[in-house]
Amino acid sequence: MSPPPYAIGIDLGGTYLRAALVERGKGFLEQVQVETEAEKGPDHILDRAADLARRMMRAVPGDEVAGLGMGAPGAINWERTTLSHPPNLSGWTKVNVREALRERLGQPDLSVTLENDANVAALGSAFYSVGQPYDSFLMVTLGTGVGGAIIYRDRIFRGTTGGAGEFGHLSIDHEGPVARSGVAGAIEAYLGQRFLSRHARYRLLARETVLHERAGDDLEDLTPKMLFEAAEDGDEAAREIWTWAGHKLGCALGSAINLLDIRTVIVGGGVAAAGDYLLDPTREAMQRTVIAGLREELHLEREPLGNDVALLGAAQLTFQPDPGDVAGPGETAPTERAPAAS
């Protein structure tokens, strides 16, 4: 008997809670989005998530749903069952989401897998988007912060405790500006949204740029979006900021590639909207800082699907046995499968 072809993906964010029904290897059948209403606490959020899951499940026969995967911010335990201290979700300390959803859905044996949001986005890209041609890549998410994930041989590389892939904390200058994490010269201290805006502001204050009209004379309101729009409008000063930022990013990527021998990088997140203004100089610096022996077949791609890859990747968790569950050398974990739903 072939395995059930569908899975539920849930993307738990601070603002929106999204769910989808995904067909293995194909993509979305249904999608739905509601507000998270994070201020009402974990029980409320889990009720809403279970509601969405139930709606998604209704679209196909119960025995064709392999399980449910969820991407979430915050610390997830090695067994991928429990979410602790998610940022932006008030009153949420530590919850076993697997048990909470099984109970609410009345399916005590349902396959439920939790994973870090950056990791599920990368998995989604690997199986349903621009990551498909590559069995290994580094995903970098440029948003409020700089996140990341490592896909190695079509799996999430989780490290010792599930915390691997935090590219934002890689340093390019051990005596450089200090990021929120406390790491000097971390790439997040250059490309994180606030850091980027601040660097840009100081670099542009004395320059001629259309941004003085758009972001206030002292550029106090400058955002990456404004920098992108100004670059699009032909503003040289704005373009130079992206060149500066891309150079930093490329240097950080070069270091990571030298260490990992993983030569494809996929860039997502809001700031990646800057496109080639950012990515051309990134590519150039990356090419130059990667050692000669690894310089062939370097790829830098932009993830075009936005948040959808997180939903697809969350569902994909269900379809993939987890290398993290491998008990020892030579052993492969069984894939957890949902029984026929009642």
Place this chain on the structure above:
Amino acid sequence: MSPPPYAIGIDLGGTYLRAALVERGKGFLEQVQVETEAEKGPDHILDRAADLARRMMRAVPGDEVAGLGMGAPGAINWERTTLSHPPNLSGWTKVNVREALRERLGQPDLSVTLENDANVAALGSAFYSVGQPYDSFLMVTLGTGVGGAIIYRDRIFRGTTGGAGEFGHLSIDHEGPVARSGVAGAIEAYLGQRFLSRHARYRLLARETVLHERAGDDLEDLTPKMLFEAAEDGDEAAREIWTWAGHKLGCALGSAINLLDIRTVIVGGGVAAAGDYLLDPTREAMQRTVIAGLREELHLEREPLGNDVALLGAAQLTFQPDPGDVAGPGETAPTERAPAAS
């Protein structure tokens, strides 16, 4: 029937060629070392390697030898059969070592596995030395250059083409001094033997130190060994150099740990003889540059077995199915085993 309990390990270096008979999970039964005589070319070296292997095999019944593993410098192909352009081995372009040794030994089905020398050293430490308690660690080799390897869940993490683990090319300053590899601020540009000596020289020229008596007035002959001996003799200026070097090393390790969530580091190589003069400040900087979420259970150890781990790791290659041979998700490579020797 249990698998054969012994394997041959060969360590091919520019100066010495070493071989050992290793008992699985236990260690050396026999060891032998000859000069490589690299100047006589690949055929000569392979003849000598086959001779040593034959001598090692004689110690136990042929059907108890599982196979032969070899560690070597230079580029090794993904299938781990062929060694290309090893540095210090003149006239060696590209040789299928597996076939060459099978032919010389008259055993066309013998399991023969080649691997990068840094990777086999790490594997040896993982199974026979200070790495045993840890299922994942980063090995750093401080010698002429700075080498490295990643052990993840008791396997060598090989990356896309077998080139992963090159910790020496991780940069701590994207505008720093340029290493031989061309990478600005690569940690090798601080701790590689010549770089370290040069940095030390310029930092010590105007200082009071016993090294002026030992390394010439202009410190032209300064070596890491002299720096270690001076530190042992209580020379403050020499100790400060190790503190400086350890700080740089710790910053680089912090970046790697943040990316990998692999929290144990094992340091080997000649320069590691500096011991705690180097490793105490390394530990301190590492602790400070690792993000809070990964700061527990950080370990920094020194590899005490020296080159022996390379021999043990080379033999260990035979005992381990290679994750690099895994054809796709969910599939595990069969272990290649030698048939009974004739």
